[in-house]
Amino acid sequence: MYTYDPQLIVLGGSARHGFEYFKTAMWDELKTFAFPGSVEKIKIEISELHNSGIVGAAALYLDSQN
Secondary structure, X not given: OOOOOOOEEEEOHHHHHHHXXXXXXXXXXXXXXXXXXXXXXXXXXXXXXXXXXXXXXXXXXHHHOO
16 A cells, blocks of 8 residues: 555455455554554455456456557
8 A cells, every 4th residue: 555555445355255354453553554544545355256366366467468
């Protein structure tokens, strides 16, 4: 978040399965982030795709070819 200041983070793979277990701790930790404006606007969601890591890797590869 220090580098990109994203508006959305999508969790996939095994992280999406455990999201309910760590989301409260994650948001508590984000409250201490140095740039509170970034935290206020960010959305963190879980992927509905089962192979989102593969899809993301393919998208990065295709972007690098243009």
